[in-house]
Amino acid sequence: MKPLMFIDENGMPQGAYIDIMNELARIGDLNVEYVIYDRQMQAVTALDKGEVDAVLGALDSDAANYTSLKPSSEIYAASVCLVAEKSKSDYILEHPSMYGAKTAYEMGTASYSQVSQIRANPIIIMSTQEDLFRSLQQGDVDMIVALRDCVQSYIGPGQLPEQYTIALNYLSSTSYSILLRRDDHLRINSINGCINQLRASAKYKDILDRWIVNMDLENAQMRIRRLTNILGIVFAGALLILASIIVFNRQLRRMVDEKTSELKEKVDDLENAYTLRNKLVEHGSAANLVVKLDGTVLLMNDVARRMEGIPIEQPDLPNIETMHIIGPAWEKSPAEMDQPELLVLRDEDGSRHTYRYQCHRTSVQDERVFIVEDVTSEEQEKQEIFEESKNKALNRIISGIAHEIKNPLTTIRTYASLAKEQGSDPEFLESFNEYVPREVDRISKMIETLMNYSRPPRGQQERFCMADVVDDCLGLAYISAKKKIVIRTQLDRDLFVNTSKEPVRQALVNLLMNSVESVEMKIAAGMDPKEQEVKVSVYQQGNDVVTEVYDTGQGMTEEQVQQCMDPFYTTKKTGTGMGLAMSKMYIRENGGRLEVESTPGAFTVMRMIFREDTEKDDEAQNMDRG
Template sequence: MKKIINKSIAVVLILVILLACLPMVSEGARTNIKVAVNCNLPPFQFLDKDGNIIGLHIDIMNEIASKENLIIEYLAFNETSKALEALENGLVDVVLGITSKNDVIKGLRKTNDISSATLCMLVGNENVNKILYEEEQQKYSVAFELGTISFSQLSQLKNARNNLVMGNQKQLYEALVKKQVEAVIGVKESMLYMLENNPDYNSYTIVLNYFSTINYTALTRNNDLVLHNSLNRGISKLRASDTYEQLLDKWIINTEQEAAEEMRAKMLSYIAAFFIIALIVISIISYTNYQLKKVVAEKTKEISKRVQQLETESNLRERLIEFSPAGIMLLKKDGSVLMMNSIMRSLTGIDSIKNKKELNIYDLKIVGNIYKQVSCNNNTIERPVIIKYNNDSENLIFRCYCQSINDENDMVLMVEDITLEEKEKHEIFELRKNKALNRIIAGMAHEIKNPLMSINTFASLIRKQGKDKEFQEMFAQHVPKEVDRINRLINMLINYSRPVRSNKERVSVRELINDSIYFAQLSARKIKHINIKSNENIEAYIFVNRDQIKQAFINLILNSIQSIEEKIQNMGGSIVDDLVISVSSYRSDNKVYLEVYDEGCGIDESDIEKCLDPFFTTKATGLGMGLSLTKQFVEDNFGKIEIESRKNQYTIIRMIFEEDKD
């Protein structure tokens, strides 16, 4: 038994010695090897301008060759598949720069990793937002090199579509530059190297700095174990030495390190600048500290003087409020009175509120009534409100304002007794009215003279020709017309001289227009070739005397009807298309516009300003009071009237009022 064991041990020792000697013999025999290189992976392996194969992987292989006693001949290939085919057919001994993620072809073997790189996503600047903000659901196309990433990794890009597979990194870069795709997932070191030689370097952005890591290795044949071991041994020795780091620094652009160094330099410059500025500031502070002490004393005197001035101004404001001609009251939202001036105390009959606890405005007779009518407790009243109040058979008129003064809705109520002012205004108005009437009566005498002359002529002839049928027909035709003319003139005079009523209200513009158009359509029913239209009118409100503005609007429409009627007569009735009267309303800059447009005779430019004067008319039978009355009605309601016209073409008359938004 012992003999058998001894023999077995001897056989094993002999085999071990033979195997150990075999690599040495083979290694000594193989000194020349051929290495296939796909030259489309700068800076790892590529062709320079002279056609020489260079790069990180080439330098690594040269270092390994020097350590392992190898002589290398590099053969350039454009496609990895061709290089692998050459390796399988024995034309080359090694294929350099194969990604470790690639499946190994049967009969071939991978060496240890010779280098590693980072995959990133590179895009044109115009597509950065589309890719960064995926929630916007914008689809984009992506290209990548076969074997660098898996499709499961690609699925992480939710909005990627039309994914293209390329054969090498140069193809990826060219596809992006030629805009065949919107993004590429490529080797970061390779993309940066190629961008360095592109004048449009700044037109591209790395939006995903790290997608995954990729390792590069070399392939040998399975039966070439000696070469395989030699390469692995050389790779291990090289990666453990400083030479490997030197080769990396030579070929790989370390953007993070460059950015860090740049940032470090900036920080150092900022720190230096900070210290310099700090020294300057400290010097300035030291210098100004003494000056400030002197200034503080002066400012203290100024502040004391200012405090006294503020106290004086405060006392002055209090006195101005106290002796204001208008009654002023400060009160809370619930009506609790905080302060009153002398006029307000006089209105309320209260001498002082200092000893009055929980005084409320609703308990005060006159002012409480005014407060309710003004509705101050709802919001700020920006325009004055006129309140009429009967106090023991005495008619009083007050002008009231209300203003919110803070977030707690405390209010200031101002009440001014304008009874005497209104009486004086009424007297002045009547005086001006009488002056205007004197002018109107003078013009009226001339207007009445013509119809009276006609009537007088017929009256003087009635005895001589009273039985003449032709005379009777002329009498029956002309005398009533002249009487009607005098009657219309007198009615217009009465309307013009009638006192203006002050009963204003909130009026709907749409209702006002609809009522006026209905009246106008009745007036024009028997007239051919007139088309009265109402455009889409706004829903707005104005604060006016309803009857006055309605009458003014009707006057404008009737003027338009008469103007078109006159135009039809002047044209001898030869009208093809209807002439239009258009009524519309619109708002602009918080104002409401009521507009009447007609295609009548129009007005001469020289007559536009005169046509609003009493008794001015261009019509043979007109009285010249319609537009004058309209102007008076509009101005009495704080409005404005505008006229735009072109002779024989059109006329536009606008009434403009402030919009009532309450």
């Protein structure tokens, strides 16, 4: 990785680290023989086996799985930046959320969770800086997170074309050291002493100045040289102007030095802050693994070891398929996942634990980054809040049913009181047979609707008409409405879907009740009730069946539309923020999707979209052909 350490055309090691090591050897009277390995981890393994005495230019993460190894004092701290095409640079600065932009970084120079904070997707891990720049130039990735010193060496004639630039100048910093065996106390003390002596001397700065280009200073000096050329032309014309320009030149140099010093202090402060943040992120609660497709575990952090009960000092890692928690999650996950999934496991005592897992592709074809997190408490809290939200809605529905049931009960009671006196009257019997069964059916249907809503969702798939589900849910919407609201329907009764009916029913009830409440709030604010309505439609769109709930309620801003389906987000004073979140989950888990459009003060449209089931139609066509 130029200019820090690389092999020249003669096969000899060169770079800032080589000069630093040679100077350490001179200070400590050490004999140094360089052994070249293709990959850093090969060198670390050789050190652990005693084949070499030290590994030059090692990252802290290189020794993460080797308790027998220990890094020396820091020999250099490198800044990490974001590189992209110049044409995209301004867009990146204005839009930090880069969904859809492929971004790569070298393992160890930044944490995976830290890089994911720029919200690029997908994120690809590579082994060397050379791999990063090669992938960027070949168009395999859109951006790279690279060492700033290496970027300044690669951008220019004969390297990366000049259409590439540093989009974000500073993301974090990473430190390099010399990796040694922990039990080699004499060599550790000797090397650390030499490092401290070298860094305190002017020789250390000379080495860095020789290899590492200060782009800011070089650009400033280039501007100064251009200014000096102009002054040279003017010199022949006026000595007074020359004197003024010389004074200005000196002032400019002083300002550059002051700004450079100020910038360095700010960079040092940022490096300290980012270093602390990186350590906190690295010790998060998620279990992180690097796994080959055959299940071989290449890297496993401490959280994952504790989750599986694997001792920290154990060097040999079991196959991921044999692990009792992470193994089942790995078995269910595809090779690459856009969204994390949940897995529920039971302990021997029958207790349930919920885990969230996700799999990411790396730059190596058969390697993946696998992340598992115990979210049992989080899921339990979500379920409790959802049940609270559902109970509130259920109480409102029960109150409405209690009110609605009075009318048919009054009719039945009236006929019952007249039966003794007019029981033999044919006209009375005819009227009794007409009205009493109908009122009983009304009561039965309201109770059945309430039972359908209150029962927990079932996972059994079935083929059903979406318009029939709308009919079932409209009764609850009418009953729960506190104000008389017009609900219009436009239902295509020839459209069928094949999924689990109960979750779809509950999701639709949530959407209807949201629309009813929004219209009620608008009427309560003084708007004309005659101008307000809720409309439910079922129609075909391509190969999909769309169930649309439209209302003229309060509406939402674009920001509220983006957040309305997030857990715990609500715009109502008494809301729990779980209604739409659970509806989205029900719809997605049963193969559908939920879309939302809205304009503040005007309308809101929510659409449940499922694939149309044409199985019966296909059978009918086959019979006609027969």
